[in-house]
Amino acid sequence: MNQPLTLGDTFSQAEYRTTGNGPRSVKVLLDALRDVDGDTPSDMYGRGETIEKFERKLADMLGKESAVFFPSGTMAQQIALRIWSDRQGSKAVAYHPLCHLEIHEQDGLKELHHLEPILLADEERLITLEDVKKLPENVACLLLELPQREIGGELPDYAEIEAISAYCREKGIALHLDGARLFEILPYYGKTAEQVCALFDSVYVSFYKGVGGIAGAMLLGDADLAQQSKVWKRRHGGDLISLYPYILSSEHYLDLRLPKMAQYYEEAKELAALYNAQPSVRTRPEVPVSNMFHLHFSGLSAEAAAPVVAGVQADTGIALVAYLKEISDTACATEIAIGDLYEAVPKEKLHEAVELLGKRLSEAQK
Amino acid sequence: MNQPLTLGDTFSQAEYRTTGNGPRSVKVLLDALRDVDGDTPSDMYGRGETIEKFERKLADMLGKESAVFFPSGTMAQQIALRIWSDRQGSKAVAYHPLCHLEIHEQDGLKELHHLEPILLADEERLITLEDVKKLPENVACLLLELPQREIGGELPDYAEIEAISAYCREKGIALHLDGARLFEILPYYGKTAEQVCALFDSVYVSFYKGVGGIAGAMLLGDADLAQQSKVWKRRHGGDLISLYPYILSSEHYLDLRLPKMAQYYEEAKELAALYNAQPSVRTRPEVPVSNMFHLHFSGLSAEAAAPVVAGVQADTGIALVAYLKEISDTACATEIAIGDLYEAVPKEKLHEAVELLGKRLSEAQK
Numbered sequence: 001m002n003q004p005l006t007l008g009d010t011f012s013q014a015e016y017r018t019t020g021n022g023p024r025s026v027k028v029l030l031d032a033l034r035d036v037d038g039d040t041p042s043d044m045y046g047r048g049e050t051i052e053k054f055e056r057k058l059a060d061m062l063g064k065e066s067a068v069f070f071p072s073g074t075m076a077q078q079i080a081l082r083i084w085s086d087r088q089g090s091k092a093v094a095y096h097p098l099c100h101l102e103i104h105e106q107d108g109l110k111e112l113h114h115l116e117p118i119l120l121a122d123e124e125r126l127i128t129l130e131d132v133k134k135l136p137e138n139v140a141c142l143l144l145e146l147p148q149r150e151i152g153g154e155l156p157d158y159a160e161i162e163a164i165s166a167y168c169r170e171k172g173i174a175l176h177l178d179g180a181r182l183f184e185i186l187p188y189y190g191k192t193a194e195q196v197c198a199l200f201d202s203v204y205v206s207f208y209k210g211v212g213g214i215a216g217a218m219l220l221g222d223a224d225l226a227q228q229s230k231v232w233k234r235r236h237g238g239d240l241i242s243l244y245p246y247i248l249s250s251e252h253y254l255d256l257r258l259p260k261m262a263q264y265y266e267e268a269k270e271l272a273a274l275y276n277a278q279p280s281v282r283t284r285p286e287v288p289v290s291n292m293f294h295l296h297f298s299g300l301s302a303e304a305a306a307p308v309v310a311g312v313q314a315d316t317g318i319a320l321v322a323y324l325k326e327i328s329d330t331a332c333a334t335e336i337a338i339g340d341l342y343e344a345v346p347k348e349k350l351h352e353a354v355e356l357l358g359k360r361l362s363e364a365q366k
Numbered sequence: 367m368n369q370p371l372t373l374g375d376t377f378s379q380a381e382y383r384t385t386g387n388g389p390r391s392v393k394v395l396l397d398a399l400r401d402v403d404g405d406t407p408s409d410m411y412g413r414g415e416t417i418e419k420f421e422r423k424l425a426d427m428l429g430k431e432s433a434v435f436f437p438s439g440t441m442a443q444q445i446a447l448r449i450w451s452d453r454q455g456s457k458a459v460a461y462h463p464l465c466h467l468e469i470h471e472q473d474g475l476k477e478l479h480h481l482e483p484i485l486l487a488d489e490e491r492l493i494t495l496e497d498v499k500k501l502p503e504n505v506a507c508l509l510l511e512l513p514q515r516e517i518g519g520e521l522p523d524y525a526e527i528e529a530i531s532a533y534c535r536e537k538g539i540a541l542h543l544d545g546a547r548l549f550e551i552l553p554y555y556g557k558t559a560e561q562v563c564a565l566f567d568s569v570y571v572s573f574y575k576g577v578g579g580i581a582g583a584m585l586l587g588d589a590d591l592a593q594q595s596k597v598w599k600r601r602h603g604g605d606l607i608s609l610y611p612y613i614l615s616s617e618h619y620l621d622l623r624l625p626k627m628a629q630y631y632e633e634a635k636e637l638a639a640l641y642n643a644q645p646s647v648r649t650r651p652e653v654p655v656s657n658m659f660h661l662h663f664s665g666l667s668a669e670a671a672a673p674v675v676a677g678v679q680a681d682t683g684i685a686l687v688a689y690l691k692e693i694s695d696t697a698c699a700t701e702i703a704i705g706d707l708y709e710a711v712p713k714e715k716l717h718e719a720v721e722l723l724g725k726r727l728s729e730a731q732k
Contacts, residue, residue, distance in 0.1 A: 027404035029611055038393035042580075071437055075603025108601030112478045208607060214408075215606040235474030236602050237441025240581040241574060245395055245611030 007323060010310040014319035018271060018350065021212040021257075021339035029214055032249035042242040046230055050244050054251050058218045062203055063194035066226030068219050069247055071238045073180055074105050076204045076219040079232040081141055082113045083225055084174040084202070088140035094118040095143040096127055098150035100178065112236075126156050129163045135173070142168055145178035146196070147185055152284035152294035152335075158189050165199035175199065180206040183254075184290040187262040207250035210264065210291050211257050212339060216246035257340075264291035264338040271338065274351065278358025280365065283336075291338040295321065299365040302332035308360050318345060318353035373689055376676040380685035384637060384716065387578040387623075387705035395580055398615035408608040412596055416610050420617050424584045428569055429560035432592030434585050435613055437604045439546055440471050442570045442585040445598040447507055448479045449591055450540040450568070454506035460484040461509040462493055464516035466544065478602075492522050495529045501539070508534055511544035512562070513551055515701075518650035518660035524555050531565035541565065546572040549620075550656040553628040573616035576630065576657050577623050578705060582612035623706075630657035630704040637704065640717065644724025646731065649702075657704040661687065665731040668698035674726050684711065684719035 012023070022028075043051035051069055059067040070076040078101065081093045093109075095101065097119040101109045109115050118139065121127045126148055135142070144164065147153035156164075168175040177200040186193060197203045202221035207213035219229050233239045268288040275281045275295055284294045297305050302324040309321045324332045378389070388394075409417035417435055425433040436442040444467065447459045459475075461467065463485040467475045475481050484505065487493040492514055501508070510530065513519035534541040543566040552559060563569045568587035573579035585595050599605045634654040641647045641661055650660045663671050668690040675687045690698045 023405075024408040024410070024608065025404060026399065026402050026406040026408070026610065026614070028408075030399060030404050033392065033396060033399075036392050038391060038396050039389075040392040042390040042392070042394075044390070070603070072603040072606055074600070074605075078603065105603075106597050106600040108603065111601055214608045214611065231472050234440070234472040235477055236604075237436070237438040237444065237471075237474065238603060239440075240438055242390065242580045244392065245580065248392070 004307055005310045005314050007306050007310050007313075007321060010313035011319040011322045014313050015317035016345040016349070017319040017341040018345055019319070019322070019336050019338060020341055022341060028212070029245065029249055032214075032252035036248055040244075042244050043247065045241055046233070046239055051247055054247050055218070057251070058205070059220060061193055062197040062205070062220050064197060064203060064220035064222075066221065066223045068226050068229050068233065069243060070217045070219055070233060071215060071240065071243060071246060073100070073204055073206050073217040074108065075233065075236050075238045076217045076229070077101060077143070077176070077178060078105070078109050078113055079229050079236070080176050080202045080204065080219055080221070080225070081109060081115055081143065082232060083228050084141035084176065085113070085115055088172070088174065090138045090140040091116045092118055092136065092139045093141045093143065094120050094135055094139050096121055096145060096148060097123050098148070099143060099145060100180070101143070103150070124151070126151070126154055127164075128156070129160060129167060132164050132167055139173050141174040141176050143176045143178055144200075145180070147181055147290050147292070149181065149292070153181070153288065153290050153292040154285050155185060155188065155289045158191070161199055174201045176201065177203040179203050181209050181290060181292070183258055183261050184210040184264070184292065187265040188289040207246070207254060210261060210337065210339070211250070211253045213250040213253040214246055216243070216250040260340070261291065263343070267291075267342045268293060268336070268338045271336065271342070274354045278354060278361070280361045281358055293336050294333050295336050296327070296331065296333045297324075297361060298331050300332065300361065301329050302326040304364060305332050305361065308364050309357065312353060312357045312360060316349060316353040316356060318349055320353060320357065370673055371676040371680050373672050373676050373679075373687060376679035377685040377688045380679050381683035382711040382715070383685040383707040384711055385685070385688070385702050385704060386707055388707060394578075395611065395615055398580075398618035402614055408610050409613065411607055412599070412605055417613055420613050421584070423617070424571070425586060427559055428563040428571070428586050430563060430569060430586035430588075432587065432589045434592045434595050434599065435609060436583045436585055436599060437581060437606065437609060437612060439466070439570055439572050439583040440474065441599065441602050441604045442583045442595070443467060443509070443542070443544060444471070444475050444479055445595050445602070446542050446568045446570065446585055446587070446591070447475060447481055447509065448598060449594050450507035450542065451479070451481055454538070454540065456504045456506040457482045458484055458502065458505045459507045459509065460486050460501055460505050462487055462511060462514060463489050464514070465509060465511060466546070467509070469516070490517070492517070492520055494522070495526060495533060498530050498533055505539050507540040507542055509542045509544055510566075511546070513547055513656050513658070515547065515658070519547070519654065519656050519658040520651050521551060521554065521655045524557070527565055540567045542567065543569040545569050547575050547656060547658070549624055549627050550576040550630070550658065553631040554655040573612070573620060576627060576703065576705065577616070577619045579616040579619040580612055582609070582616040626706070627657065629709070633657075633708045634659060634702070634704045637702065637708070640720045644720060644727070646727045647724055659702050660699050661702050662693070662697065662699045663690075663727060664697050666698065666727065667695050668692040670730060671698050671727065674730050675723065678719060678723045678726060682715060682719040682722060684715055686719060686723065
């Protein structure tokens with residue numbers, strides 16, 4: 001008796017993958033260490049050249065006074081908001097209802113820091129200047145996530161961010177950037193990281209999203225914020241004696257993939273257009289603004305769509321979808337993020353696979 | 367003009383080192399990864415064979431129901447105490463005044479978890495059963511650190527721990543073991559890790575003290591505690607997408623060094639006896655009970671003693687002391703921890719170096 005093929009199995013066994021940079025295996029670390037001298041000394045509790053040089057590099061790249069390396073963005077962002085809260089003397093902070101801090105961190109911000117988030121906009125759309133203008137007087141900090149990952153990686157017009165930034169400065173509200181995917185949006189805006197970050201008082205960036213590192217994050221801002229964040233890093237248990245496995249790999253993959261972000265962006269637009277040509281398939285955004293988008297299938301539940309997609313992956317050798325998330329009884333979706341692997345997929349085979357997917361999804365709805 | 371030789375320089379440049387396992391360089395990670403298959407999949411947010419297998423191994427070794435890997439002991443122990451506090455409905459926890467949570471964590475326990483520690487015993491001695499009996503009724507958890515690092519790694523008699531454990535169980539006080547150096551004390555007690563841990567309700571062990579890994583810790587206890595600790599790990603920002611650099615290296619060095627703990631203990635006793643034969647030099651404990659002890663120089667400040675020790679290290683090629691901590695104007699101390707390197711030190715040269723140190727320290731006092 002054959003087990004039905006799962007999405008995950010057919011995705012990982014396919015000859016070509018349309019998304020990502022490849023499996024998250026130990027090879028990712030080995031590759032990053034290949035050219036590192038074994039005598040390179042460890043960082044020691046946040047000190048030493050291994051960590052300080054990388055912090056300086058990011059501070060310069062993003063145009064901020066100081067940078068502090070963190071094991072995770074969860075830790076870095078809670079701490080950033082806590083520091084703004086303490087400085088402004090208010091527990092009120094504002095962010096989107098689908099902010100990482102609201103839905104993926106087991107309420108650490110509330111349980112550990114007792115901050116009181118105000119949710120702006122709604123689960124279907126981005127935060128606008130109009131939303132920000134309705135904030136109460138006492139808000140310490142507004143967090144903007146660019147791109148807004150949970151709605152497919154949408155972005156506001158650049159002028160909207162500039163207007164929000166100007167308004168926050170006028171009102172004395174600290175503006176924090178959740179830049180987990182900052183490098184991924186620069187080609188769309190046609191701006192440098194420094195230009196975007198100049199609109200914000202503090203910035204977090206991640207090294208394992210588009211960058212494809214192992215883990216790790218950087219928090220950037222003024223020198224006082226950096227110094228205070230180190231105290232909180234120690235309190236959180238993140239001031240490890242050695243963070244170099246993450247630091248060295250973060251730097252390696254940042255150097256490797258920063259120059260490729262424009263290519264990923266173009267490829268995301270190309271792939272999204274292929275999907276949007278199929279019935280029952282649409283992408284959000286319709287035209288991607290970074291390397292990512294969400295892929296929505298209508299007319300089928302995740303349970304009904306999964307074997308269809310798995311069959312296409314098994315029959316064509318092209319991995320399209322790693323998992324499906326239920327939206328409703330007749331809708332499901334997945335996240336697509338373009339990385340190194342897309343360019344190796346033969347275009348003709350890709351077109352065939354996407355067309356076959358469209359055809360079989362339509363048939364399955366009947 | 368010659369710069370005076372520093373302690374640190376002469377320590378790291380000496381031909382032989384009496385302490386530790388060698389420099390904390392990237393080589394430590396490379397060695398650990400040498401035999402790891404590059405296709406080994408990453409752990410993913412605390413799941414997957416890479417992390418679960420190691421957690422199971424430690425749970426079995428220490429005789430606890432469940433184990434959870436943490437990036438740091440700081441995170442693991444705050445969380446353990448928070449869970450006991452929530453379970454018992456009391457913010458009162460008890461530990462030694464030189465507990466890691468009290469002096470090395472920027473008050474994370476208080477700032478993040480709002481726990482209220484009661485300090486038992488004093489900075490000069492271990493916690494006794496008599497101290498524990500004076501605790502108020504409402505104490506949620508007592509933390510015992512074995513060995514008590516900040517006073518040289520002293521240990522209570524095993525019967526005293528058994529009595530404290532029995533008392534805590536009778537009174538409903540959770541007993542938590544700070545076992546950062548648990549493996550190091552087993553030869554002295556002549557007990558297995560499981561026997562020691564059976565006296566405690568929860569246990570933390572570290573993988574970068576005597577074990578000599580890169581970073582990482584394990585928290586062990588009942589299955590509920592493990593499950594709750596994972597929620598808090600996420601809140602602290604410690605539930606990284608990938609912890610495998612620490613997991614793989616922790617397992618590698620644990621396997622390598624667990625069988626050597628008895629040897630380190632014997633060597634620590636040998637070295638301490640050499641030091642204690644010198645005037646103005648004494649060790650605490652006088653006879654070590656693990657691989658560690660503190661080395662005290664009397665009659666000289668750290669500033670006065672440092673060039674004397676540096677000179678001995680430069681002249682003999684034997685590294686004895688990496689740093690000196692000021693105790694008073696006429697006393698200073700350092701921590702000694704025996705590791706892999708001690709056995710390679712030629713005994714005759716070692717005796718000469720220690721005798722020369724004793725002689726020069728006496729001369730310097732005149």
